[in-house]
Amino acid sequence: MAEQRTSIHGQWSNRTVFILAATGSAVGLGNIWKFPYITGENGGGTFVLVYLLCIALIGLPIMMAEIMLGRRGKRSPINTMRALAKDEHRNPGWAWLGWMGVVAGFLILSYYSVIAGWALSYIFRTAGGLFLGATADGVNSIFTDLVSDPERLLAWHTVFMVMTMAVVARGVKNGIEKAVTVLMPLLFGLLIVVVIYAMTTGYFMDGVRFLFTPGTIDSKGVLIAMGHAFFTLSLGMGAIMVYGSYLTSDHSIVQASIMIALADTVVALLAGLAIFPIVFANGLEPSAGPGLIFQTLPIAFGHMQGGTLVGVVFFSLLVFAAWTSAISLIEPAVAYLVENKGLSRIQAAEWMGVVTWLVGLGTVFSFNIWKDKTLTIPFLFEKFTFFDTLDYLTANVMLPLGGLFIALFSAWVMHQQSTREEMATYPLVYTIWRFLVRFITPLAVIVVFLKAVGAI
Numbered sequence: 001m002a003e004q005r006t007s008i009h010g011q012w013s014n015r016t017v018f019i020l021a022a023t024g025s026a027v028g029l030g031n032i033w034k035f036p037y038i039t040g041e042n043g044g045g046t047f048v049l050v051y052l053l054c055i056a057l058i059g060l061p062i063m064m065a066e067i068m069l070g071r072r073g074k075r076s077p078i079n080t081m082r083a084l085a086k087d088e089h090r091n092p093g094w095a096w097l098g099w100m101g102v103v104a105g106f107l108i109l110s111y112y113s114v115i116a117g118w119a120l121s122y123i124f125r126t127a128g129g130l131f132l133g134a135t136a137d138g139v140n141s142i143f144t145d146l147v148s149d150p151e152r153l154l155a156w157h158t159v160f161m162v163m164t165m166a167v168v169a170r171g172v173k174n175g176i177e178k179a180v181t182v183l184m185p186l187l188f189g190l191l192i193v194v195v196i197y198a199m200t201t202g203y204f205m206d207g208v209r210f211l212f213t214p215g216t217i218d219s220k221g222v223l224i225a226m227g228h229a230f231f232t233l234s235l236g237m238g239a240i241m242v243y244g245s246y247l248t249s250d251h252s253i254v255q256a257s258i259m260i261a262l263a264d265t266v267v268a269l270l271a272g273l274a275i276f277p278i279v280f281a282n283g284l285e286p287s288a289g290p291g292l293i294f295q296t297l298p299i300a301f302g303h304m305q306g307g308t309l310v311g312v313v314f315f316s317l318l319v320f321a322a323w324t325s326a327i328s329l330i331e332p333a334v335a336y337l338v339e340n341k342g343l344s345r346i347q348a349a350e351w352m353g354v355v356t357w358l359v360g361l362g363t364v365f366s367f368n369i370w371k372d373k374t375l376t377i378p379f380l381f382e383k384f385t386f387f388d389t390l391d392y393l394t395a396n397v398m399l400p401l402g403g404l405f406i407a408l409f410s411a412w413v414m415h416q417q418s419t420r421e422e423m424a425t426y427p428l429v430y431t432i433w434r435f436l437v438r439f440i441t442p443l444a445v446i447v448v449f450l451k452a453v454g455a456i
């Protein structure tokens, strides 16, 4: 019976720790690096609106489903899917969904680590006073210098991978429980400091208007907004599922999910409010791409009182946020290797670390020696670098597909009795959740996909 299972990997000390760990997973580069630049590339207000809708109607119900599945299965996503399918007398082949998640997680980590490496190197650039009084052009050329140097990118990518694997090897619980408690609130505080600086630029309202005034969006923009809702909440690949498997049964899944999604959304919006006023105040382009935060925030740190200190702390916290996310990207794979291949956590982390590091080389080179080597994805996009392709395929295709099948599994494959028991919430809340994962979420994902490839 599902109730008697326990996880061989241990469990969270208490509910707060689970919420912190899941928030640590959700809040990361996605909020502070990716959200602003894709909002900039997709025209602002409408994109933000679609993103918020996706969080509420797709992300939140799927987050509840993932935690529910993980907590009931109590194993790595691959084995959880297999065990739950068996419990329900269904085809154990559902384990493939766990497999797809493992692949997506390690592909995402391969480039995530390279970007986190940028943030690492910015700690030292800021500390060295490089940005004091800097102009937009100066900041821009510092960024270009960094990314056009494969050796430096490689070194920082390596440092970040080692950091990630060191925590994963120790077991998620011992590694992050304590650190998350202190550092997440600090990150929040520092973001507010930058927002306050943004208010003094005289362009704050331009930023607000850009973020919240609806304009136009195309169907690919909608797909990107939906993909980002999955990415930012860490959904669709089993990260939240595996964290749910370390959770005991006496906690409210619904309440926890709402808190995690809310915290994640607030951090993303704060990042937007911090960055866009600086963009407009300095005549920069909102659509500058993946370098956006690295080309804007240093201007703020170079001009505000105590900016060097604020900047150093800010980039350190950004690295920390990325770290707590990176751990969750690889945890499903590591948990699986421990469960099924008899590896120790340390061996599993080493193996995954090496493979992920290697794939990360593709992203390192995407910004310099392979800059002009592009691929084309039929129906979706033309001329993508290795990095763009990985990012696009994982966030906008694999995660939504994973989420779609997680919703379908929870609502159509599992018996209602089982999900009702595991969700353990008010009848009305359960009914709404089930209606969402049964109809609304899958339909929304399918429609967005079909629109993006031009099939409807």
Ligand code: TRP
Binding pocket: 025, 026, 027, 028, 029, 030, 031, 105, 108, 230, 231, 232, 233, 234, 235, 236, 237, 239, 325, 326, 328, 329, 399
């Ligand atoms: N949510 C994290 C961020 O916004 C990234 C992340 C961590 C993630 N775990 C994930 C994305 C699992 C997709 C799936 O930075």
